[in-house]
Amino acid sequence: MLELALHILDIAENSTRAGARHVYIHLNEDREHDLLNLEITDDGVGMDKESLAKAVDPFYTTKKVRRVGLGLPMLAQAAEMTGGELILTSEPGKGTRLKVTFGLGHIDRQPLGDAAGVMVTLIAGNPDIDFTYCHDHGDQSYLLSTEEIKKEIEDVPINHVEVLKYIRNHIAEGLKEIGSEA
Amino acid sequence: MAKITIEDLKKIKERVHAETALRDGHLRVKVTVHMGTCGIASGAKEVMDALLKEIEEAGVTDVAITTSGCMGLCSREPLVTVEILNQDPIKYEYMNSNKMRQVFKRHILEGEIQNPFVLARGAETQK
Numbered sequence: 001m002l003e004l005a006l007h008i009l010d011i012a013e014n015s016t017r018a019g020a021r022h023v024y025i026h027l028n029e030d031r032e033h034d035l036l037n038l039e040i041t042d043d044g045v046g047m048d049k050e051s052l053a054k055a056v057d058p059f060y061t062t063k064k065v066r067r068v069g070l071g072l073p074m075l076a077q078a079a080e081m082t083g084g085e086l087i088l089t090s091e092p093g094k095g096t097r098l099k100v101t102f103g104l105g106h107i108d109r110q111p112l113g114d115a116a117g118v119m120v121t122l123i124a125g126n127p128d129i130d131f132t133y134c135h136d137h138g139d140q141s142y143l144l145s146t147e148e149i150k151k152e153i154e155d156v157p158i159n160h161v162e163v164l165k166y167i168r169n170h171i172a173e174g175l176k177e178i179g180s181e182a
Numbered sequence: 183m184a185k186i187t188i189e190d191l192k193k194i195k196e197r198v199h200a201e202t203a204l205r206d207g208h209l210r211v212k213v214t215v216h217m218g219t220c221g222i223a224s225g226a227k228e229v230m231d232a233l234l235k236e237i238e239e240a241g242v243t244d245v246a247i248t249t250s251g252c253m254g255l256c257s258r259e260p261l262v263t264v265e266i267l268n269q270d271p272i273k274y275e276y277m278n279s280n281k282m283r284q285v286f287k288r289h290i291l292e293g294e295i296q297n298p299f300v301l302a303r304g305a306e307t308q309k
Contacts, residue, residue: 001223010222017251065254071219114227121230125217125249152191153198159247161238162194170186 003113004038004102004182007075009121011040011098014071016126018044018096023122023129027112028136029104029182035084036102036109036182043095052090075100082106104182112182116171119144120164127159133171140178144171201243210244211290214263218252225278226260232279233262236286245290258301264289275301 020042054060061069082103258275
């Protein structure tokens, strides 16, 4: 995986499978400290200490259909390559929080990629889950909340093609407006 | 391009209401794009993008899209399952945006199964 957006998609899909009702995605381009911070928080089933310790082990998985679980290890590697790190915290019954830092200007940092497409994919596949996408760049900030969109569109499903198109354009325009350079 | 505002959502709502009033709004097809780590790494998002674009261009409202996790056939990803109402689900392997467009036009719209891309018929037994 060569784009951060794809990692976000992968991790957020984990949250949806953990039974989350709300997934919060926060990106922060911190020019001052030359850091890119990514935070994904969910209110899913969470993990106990034992699973948490093994979660970044590529040979640990809870699935029965294969013997490897590469999602988190690949993200950890992408972060470590840029001098950053991945911190996972979780509490059973409460949810999981993932914090990843990257060296923003590091030559090995993966580009953000198609964040709009990723959010659309997440929302299309999981219409019942509420997603919040927040992206900070310096003192400017972009926010998308499916909860708010759902209030506006009332009985129109959020995964209706027209609404998805709106969301895609909204994110693309929003990120351009805050001058995202990731 | 004009700035996208909340007003646009209201317009979408009104337009969708007007459209669905004419139809009974039943879903005819369910398309599942498998979005495990393996699927994503091999291009499932591009497949999803192509599918959404096709649906948008064709203006169909009876096709539902969903995502699922890895089912253990990582080497054959990206996988797409097409389920037409009252028919066996068809699983397509090694998908890409071109194949997705073909499957959409021929199978989803016209009902003609695209045999060269088919991995299996029938439902998943485990997930």
